Amino acid sequence: MSILNRINVFRRRLMRILTKNIGKSSSKGNIVLVDKNAISRVLICRPNGRLGNLLLISPLVQEVSEIFPNSKIDLFVKGTLAPIIFENYDHIHKVIPLPKKPFENLIEYCKVWISIKNEPYDVAINVDQNSSSGRLAVKFSKAKYKFYGDLEDQFLPVKNDYDHIAKYPVYNFRNYLTKWGLHKSNKIIAPLDLKLDSNEIAEGKKILKTLTNNAKRTICLFTYATGEKCFSKVWWNDFYSKLKSEYKDYNIIEILPIENVSQIDFQAPTFYSKDIREMGALIANTDLFIGADSGIMHLASSVQTPTIGLFSVSSLKKYEPYDNCSIGIDVKKFPANDYFKVINSLLNNGRLKLYSKAV
Incomplete structure (x- = not known):
């Protein structure tokens, strides 16, 4: 492993340690949602640019679109693939990409974070609970409802397919929604979908x-x-x-x-x-x-x-x-x-x- 790769591994580990407790205190207690149909702006955070990882969030995007039928969804990602993958998703409003090399594009990097801060989101969702940037983006947003991707202690994973990377974010989000007084869905989780026409x-x-x-x-x-x-x-x-x-x-x-x-x-x-x-x-x-x-x-x-x-x-x-x-x-x-x-x-x-x- 090269020195640069070692530095990146160390950086990621350090960031996970520093950010793992972000949102923990705010997750306590129940939230009463007046009307889920009134949710109009949603931010989904998956700051990763790989093809597979972006396709694997499509079940969650489908779930959010169904739960909040009047919403527009912004995706906080990396790279250039997300607009291509989600181009036929009606609920996708825009894609907010982080530069792949932030230190070489520092101005653009800062603009992305400012744009998240300035948007009037109702809900912000972090897909991967181990993503430092995802947790920070949810924290940084002004969304009223913030989901950091964690499965809370009172919700034990009872599904035999819970470990799947496309499924546990959906299961975790469904559990989170019960804090709003919403009934937890038992529907089969949607498949990955490129939505070819x-x-x-x-x-x-x-x-x-x-x-x-x-x-x-x-x-x-x-x-x-x-x-x-x-x-x-x-x-x-x-x-x-x-x-x-x-x-x-x-x-x-x-x-x-x-x-x-x-x-x-x-x-x-x-x-x-x-x-x-x-x-x-x-x-x-x-x-x-x-x-x-x-x-x-x-x-x-x-x-x-x-x-x-x-x-x-x-x-x-x-x-x-x-x-x-x-x-x-x-x-x-x-x-x-x-x-x-x-x-x-x-x-x-x-x-x-x-x-x-x-x-």
Whole structure:
């Protein structure tokens, strides 16, 4: 690890220690909400710029939009992806991005914090309770109702899927709303959703037709991932060889990462794009997505394509794709010969519950 990375790790740890108690005192006691329909401005804070982490807040955005039907939602994030991801969300008013490198853009960095302070928010929500910047943004806002992302002691996580990073913010916020006298929802939490429109899906279909030039069903691979999450070329080539042999009547294509590399050495027809909505539209027209834990895995899940997430490092309970006949597999525990039972099940539109429990 470089000196700069070590400094960043130390900085993040220090900030978490300094900010972990922000909002604790203000969370005590009940708040009476006059009319939830009167909530017009909401701030959701997730100062992170990664594709996967931004897609993973879409269930919370959907939840807030439903609870406060007359609201406009601002997103406090990092980077440039959020406006693209949420462009078809009617309730999104604007995106407030923090610069990726604040010390190189100090003026812009300060402007962001000032803008949060000046906006007349009714509700401010921090998505990740461990986010120092998220907690500070909620504290800094003038919102009457402030949720810092914590699960209070009297609310124990009783849901077996509570650990999932897309779900526990929703569960925690639902618990917080009971302090307003609102009934706690027991609805199934919404899936990730890119909200592709019909034109985008039609364009994705055209791209797929160009790649395959036939009407066969299609399996989509994404063979890349960052760091230790990336499986070796040996692993992928072995898997791809077996996949081709088992599914001769299917197209197999590969989505390429921004690095334009392939762990199967470009053996399958490939698609490269820097447009995540275009990538999503292509994946939406395929029958199954298979890839390691990555932002593109969550992208596949967000376009309602059955998704198999391959895990070796990350927490399965925290990051696995869910809903739409999707499943996460721990490759260290799961018999390689049984992969195709799972694939067959998903291609036949049924999640294999036996293996869901096993992994």
